Amino acid sequence: MAGWSRRPNLILLAIALFVVAAVAANYLYRQRLQHEPQEPSATSAAAVLGQSRPDFVLPDALGLSHAVGEWDGRVLVVNFWATWCKPCVREIPAFIELQRQYAGHGVQFVGIALDTVPQVQAFFGKLGLELNYPSLIGGTNAISVAEAYGNSIGILPYTVLVDRSGRIAYAQYGELTRDTAEQMILNLL
Numbered sequence: 001m002a003g004w005s006r007r008p009n010l011i012l013l014a015i016a017l018f019v020v021a022a023v024a025a026n027y028l029y030r031q032r033l034q035h036e037p038q039e040p041s042a043t044s045a046a047a048v049l050g051q052s053r054p055d056f057v058l059p060d061a062l063g064l065s066h067a068v069g070e071w072d073g074r075v076l077v078v079n080f081w082a083t084w085c086k087p088c089v090r091e092i093p094a095f096i097e098l099q100r101q102y103a104g105h106g107v108q109f110v111g112i113a114l115d116t117v118p119q120v121q122a123f124f125g126k127l128g129l130e131l132n133y134p135s136l137i138g139g140t141n142a143i144s145v146a147e148a149y150g151n152s153i154g155i156l157p158y159t160v161l162v163d164r165s166g167r168i169a170y171a172q173y174g175e176l177t178r179d180t181a182e183q184m185i186l187n188l189l
Helices: 002-035 086-105 117-127 141-148 178-188
Strands: 057-059 065-067 075-081 107-113 135-137 158-162 168-173
Touching: 057 135, 057 141, 075 086, 075 141, 075 178, 086 107, 086 178, 107 141, 117 135, 158 178, 168 178
Parallel strands: 075 107, 107 135
Antiparallel strands: 057 065, 075 158, 158 168
16 A cells, blocks of 8 residues: 555656756757857858848737838848847847937837747836837747748847848847947948
Protein backbone atom coordinates (compact mmCIF):
# COMPACT_ATOMS: atom_id res chain seq x y z
CA MET A 1 0.00 0.00 0.00
CA ALA A 2 2.88 2.39 0.67
CA GLY A 3 3.86 2.22 -3.00
CA TRP A 4 0.43 3.45 -4.10
CA SER A 5 0.60 6.55 -1.92
CA ARG A 6 3.92 7.59 -3.48
CA ARG A 7 2.74 7.24 -7.07
CA PRO A 8 0.68 10.52 -7.12
CA ASN A 9 3.69 12.36 -5.68
CA LEU A 10 5.91 10.98 -8.44
CA ILE A 11 3.38 12.01 -11.07
CA LEU A 12 3.22 15.54 -9.64
CA LEU A 13 7.02 15.67 -9.54
CA ALA A 14 7.22 14.58 -13.18
CA ILE A 15 4.69 17.23 -14.21
CA ALA A 16 6.57 19.92 -12.27
CA LEU A 17 9.87 18.91 -13.91
CA PHE A 18 8.24 19.01 -17.33
CA VAL A 19 6.88 22.53 -16.71
CA VAL A 20 10.26 23.75 -15.45
CA ALA A 21 11.99 22.28 -18.51
CA ALA A 22 9.48 23.94 -20.86
CA VAL A 23 9.90 27.33 -19.19
CA ALA A 24 13.69 26.99 -19.29
CA ALA A 25 13.64 26.03 -22.98
CA ASN A 26 11.43 29.03 -23.79
CA TYR A 27 13.75 31.35 -21.86
CA LEU A 28 16.85 29.99 -23.60
CA TYR A 29 15.18 30.33 -27.00
CA ARG A 30 14.33 33.99 -26.33
CA GLN A 31 17.86 34.67 -25.07
CA ARG A 32 19.29 33.15 -28.25
CA LEU A 33 17.06 35.39 -30.37
CA GLN A 34 18.31 38.44 -28.50
CA HIS A 35 22.01 37.66 -28.24
CA GLU A 36 23.06 35.50 -31.16
CA PRO A 37 22.58 37.36 -34.43
CA GLN A 38 22.82 35.06 -37.40
CA GLU A 39 24.17 35.76 -40.84
CA PRO A 40 21.41 36.79 -43.24
CA SER A 41 20.48 34.19 -45.82
CA ALA A 42 20.01 34.88 -49.51
CA THR A 43 16.25 35.02 -48.92
CA SER A 44 16.38 37.51 -46.06
CA ALA A 45 17.12 41.19 -45.47
CA ALA A 46 19.63 41.60 -48.29
CA ALA A 47 17.21 40.04 -50.77
CA VAL A 48 14.45 42.60 -50.11
CA LEU A 49 16.60 45.70 -50.58
CA GLY A 50 15.32 47.71 -53.53
CA GLN A 51 12.01 45.83 -53.64
CA SER A 52 8.61 47.42 -53.12
CA ARG A 53 7.46 47.26 -49.53
CA PRO A 54 4.95 44.47 -48.91
CA ASP A 55 1.39 45.41 -47.96
CA PHE A 56 -0.06 44.54 -44.57
CA VAL A 57 -2.96 45.46 -42.32
CA LEU A 58 -2.63 45.16 -38.54
CA PRO A 59 -4.56 46.56 -35.57
CA ASP A 60 -3.26 49.06 -33.04
CA ALA A 61 -3.76 48.80 -29.27
CA LEU A 62 -7.29 50.21 -29.65
CA GLY A 63 -8.23 47.56 -32.20
CA LEU A 64 -8.25 49.97 -35.15
CA SER A 65 -6.81 48.47 -38.33
CA HIS A 66 -4.02 50.23 -40.17
CA ALA A 67 -2.75 49.48 -43.66
CA VAL A 68 0.87 50.27 -44.41
CA GLY A 69 -0.33 52.33 -47.38
CA GLU A 70 -1.45 55.03 -44.91
CA TRP A 71 2.16 56.18 -44.81
CA ASP A 72 2.93 56.15 -48.54
CA GLY A 73 5.08 59.08 -49.63
CA ARG A 74 6.94 59.21 -46.32
CA VAL A 75 10.23 57.76 -45.19
CA LEU A 76 8.89 54.80 -43.25
CA VAL A 77 10.78 53.16 -40.38
CA VAL A 78 9.19 49.79 -39.58
CA ASN A 79 10.45 48.28 -36.34
CA PHE A 80 9.58 44.71 -35.35
CA TRP A 81 9.84 44.26 -31.60
CA ALA A 82 8.50 42.41 -28.54
CA THR A 83 7.91 43.36 -24.92
CA TRP A 84 10.28 40.63 -23.71
CA CYS A 85 13.14 41.74 -26.02
CA LYS A 86 15.60 43.91 -24.06
CA PRO A 87 17.36 45.40 -27.13
CA CYS A 88 13.91 46.28 -28.53
CA VAL A 89 13.04 48.14 -25.35
CA ARG A 90 16.34 50.07 -25.45
CA GLU A 91 15.53 51.35 -28.97
CA ILE A 92 12.11 52.80 -28.19
CA PRO A 93 13.18 56.07 -26.46
CA ALA A 94 15.49 56.92 -29.39
CA PHE A 95 12.71 56.16 -31.86
CA ILE A 96 10.34 58.45 -29.95
CA GLU A 97 12.94 61.22 -30.12
CA LEU A 98 13.67 60.67 -33.83
CA GLN A 99 9.94 60.63 -34.65
CA ARG A 100 9.55 63.97 -32.87
CA GLN A 101 12.60 65.43 -34.61
CA TYR A 102 11.87 64.26 -38.18
CA ALA A 103 8.06 64.01 -38.41
CA GLY A 104 7.95 67.43 -40.08
CA HIS A 105 10.34 66.12 -42.74
CA GLY A 106 8.01 63.28 -43.71
CA VAL A 107 9.42 60.51 -41.51
CA GLN A 108 7.05 57.99 -39.95
CA PHE A 109 8.03 55.31 -37.44
CA VAL A 110 5.72 52.30 -37.10
CA GLY A 111 6.29 49.64 -34.46
CA ILE A 112 5.00 46.12 -34.98
CA ALA A 113 4.82 44.14 -31.76
CA LEU A 114 5.00 40.35 -31.78
CA ASP A 115 2.77 40.38 -28.71
CA THR A 116 -0.88 40.67 -27.75
CA VAL A 117 -2.79 43.87 -27.00
CA PRO A 118 -2.85 43.29 -23.20
CA GLN A 119 0.91 42.59 -23.17
CA VAL A 120 1.70 45.80 -25.05
CA GLN A 121 -0.69 47.93 -23.00
CA ALA A 122 0.77 46.59 -19.73
CA PHE A 123 4.29 47.10 -21.06
CA PHE A 124 3.82 50.78 -21.92
CA GLY A 125 1.86 51.39 -18.72
CA LYS A 126 4.66 49.89 -16.65
CA LEU A 127 7.38 51.91 -18.40
CA GLY A 128 5.39 55.12 -18.44
CA LEU A 129 6.32 55.66 -22.10
CA GLU A 130 3.99 57.48 -24.44
CA LEU A 131 4.59 56.66 -28.06
CA ASN A 132 4.31 59.40 -30.64
CA TYR A 133 4.15 56.86 -33.45
CA PRO A 134 1.79 53.94 -34.12
CA SER A 135 2.55 50.60 -32.53
CA LEU A 136 0.62 47.90 -34.30
CA ILE A 137 -0.08 44.63 -32.54
CA GLY A 138 0.72 41.70 -34.76
CA GLY A 139 0.92 38.72 -32.43
CA THR A 140 1.75 35.68 -34.54
CA ASN A 141 0.58 37.51 -37.69
CA ALA A 142 3.54 39.84 -37.25
CA ILE A 143 5.89 36.95 -37.96
CA SER A 144 4.63 36.61 -41.55
CA VAL A 145 4.86 40.40 -41.99
CA ALA A 146 8.44 40.36 -40.68
CA GLU A 147 9.28 37.52 -43.07
CA ALA A 148 7.80 39.48 -45.99
CA TYR A 149 10.08 42.37 -45.01
CA GLY A 150 13.14 40.09 -45.07
CA ASN A 151 13.39 38.72 -41.54
CA SER A 152 13.35 35.03 -42.40
CA ILE A 153 15.49 34.11 -39.38
CA GLY A 154 13.35 35.61 -36.62
CA ILE A 155 15.84 38.03 -35.07
CA LEU A 156 14.44 40.83 -32.90
CA PRO A 157 14.60 43.71 -33.04
CA TYR A 158 14.46 44.03 -36.80
CA THR A 159 14.14 47.40 -38.50
CA VAL A 160 13.40 48.25 -42.13
CA LEU A 161 13.52 51.70 -43.75
CA VAL A 162 11.33 52.32 -46.76
CA ASP A 163 12.02 55.31 -48.99
CA ARG A 164 9.38 57.79 -50.19
CA SER A 165 8.80 55.78 -53.37
CA GLY A 166 7.93 52.66 -51.35
CA ARG A 167 11.17 50.76 -51.90
CA ILE A 168 13.02 49.02 -49.07
CA ALA A 169 16.27 50.94 -48.63
CA TYR A 170 17.72 49.47 -45.42
CA ALA A 171 17.17 46.46 -43.21
CA GLN A 172 18.96 45.71 -39.98
CA TYR A 173 18.93 42.76 -37.63
CA GLY A 174 19.45 43.58 -33.97
CA GLU A 175 19.50 46.78 -32.00
CA LEU A 176 19.65 50.02 -33.96
CA THR A 177 21.42 52.91 -32.27
CA ARG A 178 20.02 56.41 -32.45
CA ASP A 179 22.99 57.65 -34.49
CA THR A 180 22.73 54.83 -37.03
CA ALA A 181 18.97 55.26 -37.37
CA GLU A 182 19.37 59.01 -37.82
CA GLN A 183 22.03 58.54 -40.51
CA MET A 184 19.80 56.10 -42.40
CA ILE A 185 16.91 58.57 -42.19
CA LEU A 186 19.04 61.49 -43.36
CA ASN A 187 20.21 59.46 -46.36
CA LEU A 188 16.57 59.10 -47.44
CA LEU A 189 15.38 62.68 -46.93
